[in-house]
Each structure stands twice: as C-alpha cells, then as structure tokens.
Amino acid sequence: MRLLYFAWLKTKMGRAEEEVDPPAEVTDVASLLEWLRGRGPVYAEALSDLSVVRVAVNQEYARLDAPVNKDDEVALFPPVTGG
Amino acid sequence: MIKVQKQDFDVGAEIDALRAGNTAIGGIASFVGTVRDLAGDTPVTGMTLEHYPGMTERELDRIEQEANRRWPLEASLIIHRYGRLELGDRIVLVVTASAHRQAALESCAFLIDWLKTKAPFWKKEETRGGETWVDARDSDDAAAARWRKD
Known part of the structure; x- marks a missing residue:
C-alpha cells in the first residue's frame, strides 16, 4: 500500500510518501489509521486529531468505513485551503 | 476546461479563447483569486x-461537471496555480459563460465556493x-454549504 502525505501531515511525518504492508486486520480507513497510530510517536502525534485529517483512497475522498487493500494509494492530508 | 499549472495566466486571453466562435454566449462571469498581504492581522x-497531482484534476473536473449539470453553460474554465507565489500574484481563475447572466454569475460563485x-490544494x-x-x-x-442540495 502506498501512503501519501500532504501539507502539515507531510511535515510532521517527515516524508511525502511511503510503502507500507499493513496486517490483515486493516480492512478500512478507520483500521488503517488506528494501525498507523500504533507505529510510533510521530504517527500517533500527527494523527492524534482525526477531525483535521482527510483521507483519499485512489484519489477519491474516503470516509472512515471505506475499504482499503494492499494495492491502494491512500493519501492523508488536512482540510484543503486552495482557491 | 481544467488547467493546473505553475505559470501565470492572462485573464483576457483566457476569456477570449474560451468564448471564441461561440455566439450563443451572452454573458461571461469571472473570478480571480490573488495573494493577499494579510492573514488575519499578520x-x-x-x-x-x-x-x-492527479486527484486535483479529478476533483476540479468533477466540480466543473456539477456546474454544467446545474446551469445551462456554454463554456467554463478553471485555472489553478501551484508552487511559490508572490504578493499580488494570481492564484486561481474561474470563468463561466452562458446565454444569460444569471447562470454565468451563479455558477461562477458555485465553482469557487466548491x-x-x-x-486538494x-x-x-x-x-x-516563518x-x-x-x-x-x-x-x-x-459558503460551500449554501450550494448543497439535500
């Protein structure tokens, strides 16, 4: 699974993207975020307030119950501020 | 039409190109967003x-399609820049063209609000x-919520 980070999430994570291999219990966005938070203090801190984290799966906005699998591109980013 | 680009754009040239040859157009609305020198009082x-990249184009395309579903548009254009911008630089251009002004004005406001x-910018x-x-x-x-259809 390819993870992409944008804006302050990229800054906090210290990287723009990474390849991850989540365990079988990661089946949707919610369980993916929970698993990521358990990977270490940097992840836990960056994902401590999910009200300011938006998720896209394969470049489409996704809710917490949206399914994810190992071939997906999952992006985590703050609420958008363009325009 | 959607353009996501680093370089600046010429508003007049873009509008002329968008309406070229289409005499069904009777009204054109545009919005230009620029870099302001204040954030709150800072x-x-x-x-x-x-x-x-990728999702940006998909979302802009989807938003433009929604505007075309809601209003009888003859033409529309969204240009959004990325990269480093100086004070006063143009950031975004939205142009909508229709037979009459109401559709053009409303859809232009809708597009920038949405x-x-x-x-994803x-x-x-x-x-x-810093x-x-x-x-x-x-x-x-x-502002976006006022266009929501429930």
Whole structure:
C-alpha cells in the first residue's frame, strides 16, 4: 500500500510518501489509521486529531468505513485551503 | 476546461479563447483569486501552494461537471496555480459563460465556493515568524454549504 502525505501531515511525518504492508486486520480507513497510530510517536502525534485529517483512497475522498487493500494509494492530508 | 499549472495566466486571453466562435454566449462571469498581504492581522510576504497531482484534476473536473449539470453553460474554465507565489500574484481563475447572466454569475460563485472546500490544494504562508500552513476556514465551509442540495 502506498501512503501519501500532504501539507502539515507531510511535515510532521517527515516524508511525502511511503510503502507500507499493513496486517490483515486493516480492512478500512478507520483500521488503517488506528494501525498507523500504533507505529510510533510521530504517527500517533500527527494523527492524534482525526477531525483535521482527510483521507483519499485512489484519489477519491474516503470516509472512515471505506475499504482499503494492499494495492491502494491512500493519501492523508488536512482540510484543503486552495482557491 | 481544467488547467493546473505553475505559470501565470492572462485573464483576457483566457476569456477570449474560451468564448471564441461561440455566439450563443451572452454573458461571461469571472473570478480571480490573488495573494493577499494579510492573514488575519499578520503580514504575509508570499506563499507556496501544494497540491495532489492527479486527484486535483479529478476533483476540479468533477466540480466543473456539477456546474454544467446545474446551469445551462456554454463554456467554463478553471485555472489553478501551484508552487511559490508572490504578493499580488494570481492564484486561481474561474470563468463561466452562458446565454444569460444569471447562470454565468451563479455558477461562477458555485465553482469557487466548491473548489475551496474540495480541490486538494494547501497554502503555506510566509510571515516574519516563518512559514505556516493555512487552516481551513469555517466560513469557506458555510459558503460551500449554501450550494448543497439535500
């Protein structure tokens, strides 16, 4: 699974993207975020307030119950501020 | 039409190109967003716009299609820049053209309101204290919400 980070999430994570291999219990966005938070203090801190984290799966906005699998591109980013 | 680009754009040339040869058009509305020198009461000296290549184009395309479903448009254009921008630089251009003014004006407002809450762009402002990522504004959500159809 390819993870992409944008804006302050990229800054906090210290990287723009990474390849991850989540365990079988990661089946949707919610369980993916929970698993990521358990990977270490940097992840836990960056994902401590999910009200300011938006998720896209394969470049489409996704809710917490949206399914994810190992071939997906999952992006985590703050609420958008363009325009 | 959607354009996501680093370079500046010429508003007049873009409007002329969009309406060229289409005499069904009777009204054209446009919005130009520019880099402002204040964030609240903090002086800003410049900004950098980051985006999500691929998803940005998909979202803008989807927003434009929605405008075309809601209003009888003859033509529409969204240009959004990314990268480093100076004070006063143009950031975004929305142009809508229709037979009559109401559809053009309303759809132009709709497009910029929706773009601000859906298109994956993020602004990082430069101030005397350093660089800060801009927080999303509740007022932008409220502006977008008025176009929601429930």
